[in-house]
Amino acid sequence: MEKFINITLKVWRQNGPKDKGRFEIYKLNNITTDSSFLEMMDILNEQLIGEGKEPVAFDHDCREGICGMCSLYINGHPHGPDDDVTTCQLHMRKFKDGETITIEPWRSAAFPVIKDLIVNRSAFDQIIASGGYVSVSTGGVPDANAIPIPKADADEAMDAASCIGCGACVAACKNGSAMLFVSAKVSQLALLPQGRVEGARRAKAMVAKMDELGFGNCTNTGACEVECPKGISLSNIARLNREFLCAKLQD
Amino acid sequence: MSNLFCSSVGKKLVMSISGLFLIMFLFVHLLLNSFLLIPDGGEMYNAGAHFMATNPMIKVMEPVLAIGFIVHIVYALILSHQNAKARGNVAYASGNKTQGVSWMSKNMLILGVTVLAFLVLHIAHFWVKMKVTGHDLLAHTTIKVGGVETEVENAYALVNYTFSQLWVVIVYAIAAIGLAYHLMHGFWSAFQTIGFSNNVWRVRLNIIGAIVAWVVGLGFAIIAVAQHLFFQA
Structure with missing residues (x-):
């Protein structure tokens, strides 16, 4: 049922990459619990513009949970307190009347803040560019049964492919590690015949790029898996380790 | 292969292999310690300690073990x-506020430092006395090894004396639980x-890991406590 709540926002403001940054407090009244978190942010920005202040900069695009553009570390969780959703799919019904909501950017050395709540996630693009693809055209859609693929493998590949590259895993990790992201990208291709061919090269290249960009080392805490909006499994990290170590041993 | 150990996964592999090696050592150590629970005045334990001190295989493994510890600590x-x-x-x-992440997984360094602090004390208590400085309590005693009268160091006397001190038992028990x-x-x-x-296998490994952890942790703790409570002359 629709309700209206009054909330206090504690928002990270930072003018640019070199600026020190600080928290600012904003009060918002009569926010409908039916609105999404980003709609609430839009209301905040309209209020700020009305007051002649600069609106809060934050990333967003599709607003239907599939593009991976939205971020925000909300009340101690990447993508906020709801499970298995991105910030754009988080709704205000998850918050109580009178609650103070703390909104911060992703914190990781490899994701420097650009402005306010926007961080530079191009490190992920660089990791993908280093090997997260199949380098030959695999042609048009083949006959369904021309290449037999076990159902379990197809399912696991599809689950890994649901990673949207939002960076919540890095934001949640106490080590700033990108292993869940890289392992999902390596797994989705390694599990299928078209991607299998370049599996060894891909695992080596992507791990090398990940290390070079200053992401941390995985200590298997599993925080990434818990906070991942797409529920990417930690078993992908075991597969990445396997792929990488086997590839290295063959060198 | 050459730059394997420069990579993040390679460095973690070093932690993994050295850690598993150290777990194997813990089981050998626990097996020897379990002889302390036999009420035979330490004869079996002294025989075990004599075997460990004289076996050439153990002589080789001792420096390897030291390297295992050092590598594990340095890489950590x-x-x-x-x-x-x-x-x-x-x-x-x-x-x-991430839910469902174990406390130990986030505090392995702190737990490791606890174990290391204990290790220093433990080496000072036994290894230094047995191998370097010697100790009055280690005066030779004669036991039967396979029916043959053999003169061995009385390691049991030193262990028994060390565990007669209450603070030692408490510190050892806490360290054993930290290790678990x-x-x-x-x-x-x-x-x-x-x-x-x-x-x-994640579920299975977690269950096996919990069993390994508590067998080792409680095993060492119980032996120390038992020495203090039931084996003092």
Whole structure:
């Protein structure tokens, strides 16, 4: 049922990459619990513009949970307190009347803040560019049964492919590690015949790029898996380790 | 192959292999310690200690074990330093409220330092006295090894004396429980790192890891407590 709540926002403001940054407090009244978190942010920005202040900069695009553009570390969780959703799919019904909501950017050395709540996630693009693809055209859609693929493998590949590259895993990790992201990208291709061919090269290249960009080392805490909006499994990290170590041993 | 150990996964592999090696050592050590529970005045324990002191295989393994410890500790420090750097120096103001992440997995360094602090004390208590300085209590005693009268160091007397001190028993018991928590995460994590895990084995490894952790942790603790309570002359 629709309700209206009054909330206090504690928002990270930072003018640019070199600026020190600080928290600012904003009060918002009569926010409908039916609105999404980003709609609430839009209301905040309209209020700020009305007051002649600069609106809060934050990333967003599709607003239907599939593009991976939205971020925000909300009340101690990447993508906020709801499970298995991105910030754009988080709704205000998850918050109580009178609650103070703390909104911060992703914190990781490899994701420097650009402005306010926007961080530079191009490190992920660089990791993908280093090997997260199949380098030959695999042609048009083949006959369904021309290449037999076990159902379990197809399912696991599809689950890994649901990673949207939002960076919540890095934001949640106490080590700033990108292993869940890289392992999902390596797994989705390694599990299928078209991607299998370049599996060894891909695992080596992507791990090398990940290390070079200053992401941390995985200590298997599993925080990434818990906070991942797409529920990417930690078993992908075991597969990445396997792929990488086997590839290295063959060198 | 050459730059394997420069990579993040390679460094974690070193942690994994050295950790599993140290777990194997713990089991050998626990087996020897379990002889302390036999009420034979320490004859069996002294025989075991004599075997360990004279066996050429053990002589080879002793420096390997020391290297295992050093490698595990040095790599832990390198990895922790890199991870702190990767994390950045700004902490989240709203903290970390992620549910379902085990406390030990987030505090392996602290637990490791606890075990290391104990290890220093433990080496001073036994290894230094047995191998370097010697001790009055280690005066030779004669036992039967396979029916043959053999003159051996009375390691049992030193152990028995050390565990007569209450503070030693308390420190050892706390350290053993710290070790158990370290292994609660360390065991499964070691297998995850070498790639031997998936959704099925993750559950199994966690259960086996918990059993390993508490057999080792409680095993050492119980033996120390039993020595203090039931084996004092």
